[in-house]
Amino acid sequence: MKSEHKALMKARKRNIRLTVAYDGTAYHGFQRQTPPVVAVQNVLEEKLAIVFGDNIELAASGRTDAGVHAHGQVVNFFTDGTIPVDRVCRAMNSILPEDIVVTEAAEADRDFSALHSAKRKTYIYRILTGEVPCPFERNTAWYIRRKMDIDAMKSVLSQLIGTHDYSAFRAAGGAPMSPVRTMDIADIEQEGRIIRMTFRADGFLYHMVRNIVGTVVxxxxxxxxxxxxxxxxxxxxxxxxxxxxxxxxxYLECVEY
Amino acid sequence: MKSEHKALMKARKRNIRLTVAYDGTAYHGFQRQTPPVVAVQNVLEEKLAIVFGDNIELAASGRTDAGVHAHGQVVNFFTDGTIPVDRVCRAMNSILPEDIVVTEAAEADRDFSALHSAKRKTYIYRILTGEVPCPFERNTAWYIRRKMDIDAMKSVLSQLIGTHDYSAFRAAGGAPMSPVRTMDIADIEQEGRIIRMTFRADGFLYHMVRNIVGTVVxxxxxxxxxxxxxxxxxxxxxxxxxxxxxxxxxYLECVEY
Structure with missing residues (x-):
C-alpha cells in the first residue's frame, strides 16, 4: 500500500522544491504530528493544499525538534497543481502564520528528493552572553551569564573536523544509521553579546549539534x-x-544538494 | 488626597532608578491598566513589590503604546525596601516574564524623576525589506516589500532637525502640551535587509515618531x-x-538625564 501510494504521488506532473524559514518556538518540531499537536509540516501541508488545489505530502531534508528554528529548511512534493512557481512564495506567505515563511520555490527534477539528495547541512547555534538577558532573544538564543573562554571553545571545536564516529554526541531515539559523519566546518565567533557556532557536515545524528554545544560550553x-x-x-x-x-x-541554516 | 499620597511615597528612604528593556508584543502598552488588561507597568510593579517587600508605584520617562518595544525605558520609585541595589537586576529578572528585563538598577538622588528629569529621548524605528518576510522579525520590524529610495528618505529626515512645531505628526489623544520640540538626530541607515531610523529630541508628541515614519516611507x-x-x-x-x-x-532606545 505504502509503495503504491508513493507511486501515485510520483505520477503527478510536477516536483516542487521549497526553502522554508520558521521560528520553531510555537511548534512541536518539523515532522507532521497528529492534531491537536501542531508541527511545521502540518501547517505547510495544509496551506500547500490550498495553493496547489491538491492534497500534499511533503518530504523534508530532515526533522527539527520542538523549539528548533530554520533559516533554510528544504522540502519537496509532487503535485498536479497549476500555480506558476514564481507566484508560490507570495501565495503561501499570504496565508501562512507569520512564524513560517516560504523564502524560495522552484521546479525540481523528477528525481530530486529533499531528504535523499541532501549532500551537506549547516547548523548555527546562538548563545547570548552578558550580565542580563535580552527580551528579544528569549526564544532565539541560549542565555549564559557566566564568562566563557572562546579560545578554548574554538580549539575543541577544531577537534570535531574530519571523519569521526560521533556516537558520544548521539542521543537515543534517532533513526538507526551509521554514527560516522564528515564535518568540514566547526567554528565559533563572537559579535557583541552573541556567540555563534557553525557546523557543516554531510549529515548529523539525533541531537548531535545540541550535545556538542552543551559539551563545548x-x-x-x-x-x-x-x-x-x-x-x-x-x-x-x-x-x-x-x-x-x-x-x-x-537553527537549520541551509541544506546543500 | 493625591498629594498626601505622593508625600507619603516621598517620605520613603530610597529613590531607585531602573533601566528596563521589553518586547512590547504581548502588552497593552507601558502604562498601568486595570486588570485583566496587562501593561508592562502592572508586571513591573507586581514584581518590584515582591523584591522590595513594599507596595510600589513607579514613574516612567513616558508611555509606550501597545506593541512598542524598549531597550532603555527608565523608571523610578520610592521604597523602604532594603535589598542592596546591586542585587536588584538578578532578583527581578529571576521572577519577571522573559519579555521584560531589568538591565540596570541604581540609587538615585531624592529629586530624580524618570519623567520630569528627562532631557532627551532616542527612538529607533526598524523596517525589514526584501522579497519575503522573516519569521524572526514578525513582531520586531515593519515589513515592506516594495523598494524604497533611502537617499530621498534621508533628505526629508534632515528637514526635521532643529526646533519645529511638529503638529502635523501629532495624533489626537496625547497629553495637552506644546507641539514645539527640538530634534537633533533624524537619520536612516541600511544594514542588510534592515532599515533603521533614529530620532533624538528633547521630547516627542503622541504618535510623533510613527507618524513621521509613515510619511517618510x-x-x-x-x-x-x-x-x-x-x-x-x-x-x-x-x-x-x-x-x-x-x-x-x-523602540524607545534610551533616555538621557
Whole structure:
C-alpha cells in the first residue's frame, strides 16, 4: 500500500522544491504530528493544499525538534497543481502564520528528493552572553551569564573536523544509521553579546549539534578541559558528554544538494 | 488626597532608578491598566513589590503604546525596601516574564524623576525589506516589500532637525502640551535587509515618531515627494501626513538625564 501510494504521488506532473524559514518556538518540531499537536509540516501541508488545489505530502531534508528554528529548511512534493512557481512564495506567505515563511520555490527534477539528495547541512547555534538577558532573544538564543573562554571553545571545536564516529554526541531515539559523519566546518565567533557556532557536515545524528554545544560550553566555562573533550569524542560514550543544549539556540541554516 | 499620597511615597528612604528593556508584543502598552488588561507597568510593579517587600508605584520617562518595544525605558520609585541595589537586576529578572528585563538598577538622588528629569529621548524605528518576510522579525520590524529610495528618505529626515512645531505628526489623544520640540538626530541607515531610523529630541508628541515614519516611507516609495514632506511639516496639519507606521517597528532606545 505504502509503495503504491508513493507511486501515485510520483505520477503527478510536477516536483516542487521549497526553502522554508520558521521560528520553531510555537511548534512541536518539523515532522507532521497528529492534531491537536501542531508541527511545521502540518501547517505547510495544509496551506500547500490550498495553493496547489491538491492534497500534499511533503518530504523534508530532515526533522527539527520542538523549539528548533530554520533559516533554510528544504522540502519537496509532487503535485498536479497549476500555480506558476514564481507566484508560490507570495501565495503561501499570504496565508501562512507569520512564524513560517516560504523564502524560495522552484521546479525540481523528477528525481530530486529533499531528504535523499541532501549532500551537506549547516547548523548555527546562538548563545547570548552578558550580565542580563535580552527580551528579544528569549526564544532565539541560549542565555549564559557566566564568562566563557572562546579560545578554548574554538580549539575543541577544531577537534570535531574530519571523519569521526560521533556516537558520544548521539542521543537515543534517532533513526538507526551509521554514527560516522564528515564535518568540514566547526567554528565559533563572537559579535557583541552573541556567540555563534557553525557546523557543516554531510549529515548529523539525533541531537548531535545540541550535545556538542552543551559539551563545548562546559569547556568554555572550565567545567571540562579541552583534553577531556577529546577523550569524550574518542570514547563514543554518550554518558560522558554534557547535557543537551536548549533547542531555542539551534537553527537549520541551509541544506546543500 | 493625591498629594498626601505622593508625600507619603516621598517620605520613603530610597529613590531607585531602573533601566528596563521589553518586547512590547504581548502588552497593552507601558502604562498601568486595570486588570485583566496587562501593561508592562502592572508586571513591573507586581514584581518590584515582591523584591522590595513594599507596595510600589513607579514613574516612567513616558508611555509606550501597545506593541512598542524598549531597550532603555527608565523608571523610578520610592521604597523602604532594603535589598542592596546591586542585587536588584538578578532578583527581578529571576521572577519577571522573559519579555521584560531589568538591565540596570541604581540609587538615585531624592529629586530624580524618570519623567520630569528627562532631557532627551532616542527612538529607533526598524523596517525589514526584501522579497519575503522573516519569521524572526514578525513582531520586531515593519515589513515592506516594495523598494524604497533611502537617499530621498534621508533628505526629508534632515528637514526635521532643529526646533519645529511638529503638529502635523501629532495624533489626537496625547497629553495637552506644546507641539514645539527640538530634534537633533533624524537619520536612516541600511544594514542588510534592515532599515533603521533614529530620532533624538528633547521630547516627542503622541504618535510623533510613527507618524513621521509613515510619511517618510511614503517618500521612499514615491507616493509623496520630498517637497510635499516639507509642506506637510510646515502645514501643522495632521490630516496631510501619512498613516501611522505599525507599533512593532518602534523602540524607545534610551533616555538621557
Amino acid at each position: 562546559d569547556v568554555g566555562l572550565g567545567v571540562k578541559t579541552p583534553e577531556q573533550f577529546g577523550e569524550i569524542l574518542a570514547s563514543l560514550d554518550r554518558q560522558r558528554a554534557s547535557a543537551t543544549a536548549p533547542a531555542c539556540g539551534l | 511614503d517618500v521612499g516609495l514615491g507616493v509623496k515627494t520630498p517637497e510635499q514632506f516639507g509642506e506637510i511639516l510646515a502645514s501643522l496639519d495632521r490630516q496631510r501626513a501619512s498613516a501611522t507606521a505599525p507599533a512593532c517597528g518602534l
